[in-house]
Amino acid sequence: MIKLIDITKKYGEFTAVDDISLKVKQGEVCVLLGPSGCGKSTTLKIINRMLEPSNGNVLIEGKNVRDFKPELLRRKIGYVIQYVGLFPHMTVGENIGIVPKLLGWEKVKISRRTEQLFTLIGLDPGFYSNKYPHELSGGEAQRIGVARALAADPPILLMDEPFGAVDPLTREILQTEFVKIQKELKKTVVFVTHDLEEAIRVAVRIVLMQKGRIVQHDTPENILAHPKNKFVHDFIGADRALKRLSRFPVSNIMREAPVVKSSDDLFKAAKSVDKRGFRFLWVIDENEELLGWIDTTRLIRNKEKKEDVITRIPVSRIAVRSDFTCKTALSRMLAEGIKVVPVVDENQKIIGEISLADIEKITEEVAHTWQE
């Protein structure tokens, strides 16, 4: 557990962090969120003594960080920075092994650990280990940055805009992966970002900051539903209900989808589906790959040609994966003008569907609480 008590940081007359007190529970992802210059990075760096506070104390597991030598303290705290900071003169494998090496681990143990971490972040150790950082894509470099911070298995992870330097699409993938990894590792994480959606996606709790002070400290749901004052309300924006969707993976509201093989009797299948109250019947080919749908509200005559009945769809553009957010699903629905999208697995096989009506239910909950 991390505890900040009355932390103040002054630069001359200017107060960058103003009397902040904060608890981060074991295994929790606490996101420091706020506009540029509000003191997020400063607060973060005070935790691992990259900066010394002008006033106040930081306790980790009840012990004052001042009682540790800074470098020994930092080896027990993972640290990820925005521009990754991989060392260009070391291989990717050596970069990951830095902290274990500082801790004096044996070579064999380091290389075994490095391999483990490559697997954890979804990169092939054989292929990447001996590459140099300049040979990596932005997304790969950021993954390595995270692996390096996790190398000595520290209980605490400090992340300062860890996914800031990549394009939005890669960022979403990295965020999703991070949430998955965190579920497994259960580190105590302090995560700095100025991106509200990123915060909503990864946070257990959000600390919203303004001018060096904490404005609101709560779960993403509560902050979206009950913004404490005008600053929070404005920071969240008018589309709070929409933003809440970032918090829900598709798997949460995905339902089973009616599927038929294109070689089967479509007429019969369409009729049976209609009775169960689903509107679309998904059609797959012999290889179980998704071809298109049949709109069951439309009258289908027995003699109609199959090609006329099946509406073909560009699967890769419409379908979502179960770990995508509901927001992505909604934006695909809006872009294509459809009310239901298929959910597929890595092999593009359909595993369910998600409907506009179900997404609306989530947004209504928020809208409702705000009116109260």
Added chain:
Amino acid sequence: MAGVRIRSWISLIVIAGIFLFLIFNMSVWQHMLGTIFPNESEVVYPRAQLPQLLREHMILVLASSAAAIITGTSIGILVTRERGRPWLGIVSDMSSLAQTIPPVAVLALAVPSIGFGFKPTVLALFLYSILPIIRNTITGIESVPGRLIEAALGLGMKRSQVLFKVELPLSIKLIMAGIRTSVVINVGTATVGAVVGAGGLGTPIISGLVRENPAFVLEGAITAALLALFLDQILARTEQSLSRSLEKTT
């Protein structure tokens, strides 16, 4: 990589071979200079042997360069440490400025206070050759991006580890470039030592100038040029193995 390494070895051996051959075969000089300057009665400097002059010259260069390398890199490293930072501006300005003073002027200033001979020459050469080393060390270390220093500290490196595992490996090329430039220039500048009686390869050059015998000048100049090339090659090899071993320590 291997190809480059082998090539640098070969050029080192070739230069060393030519060098040694010329130093110990005065008949070659006689023949060569006699062909170029058929009107001169004497073509080889008579009052000292070439190996002897070379030895004096090498001692001048090695003494001043060794001191300059050690002091120069140390100063460069010190002023880029947290505690030395206040000096950084002054030191780098001074090292740029002092470079514009010609070595003869330094000698002229040094002689009255230290006297004639070996010592003032070494001092002048030292002062003169320390400048590119300081400047390149500072430039090299300063060119290491701040985010890398932050990452290194954040991961739990001590200041000394940041220096040896991050700052030096990343700036060794520039530092070594400064050292090479400095030593090569120093070999040339050291010929000035002959003026104040420190001997060396400047002796036949000065004598040639005074007696209007270009053969003597050429004898000293060619040998000095070969010495410069030879030392440059050695330093090139040192640079390679140094950056390799620095990489290994990380």
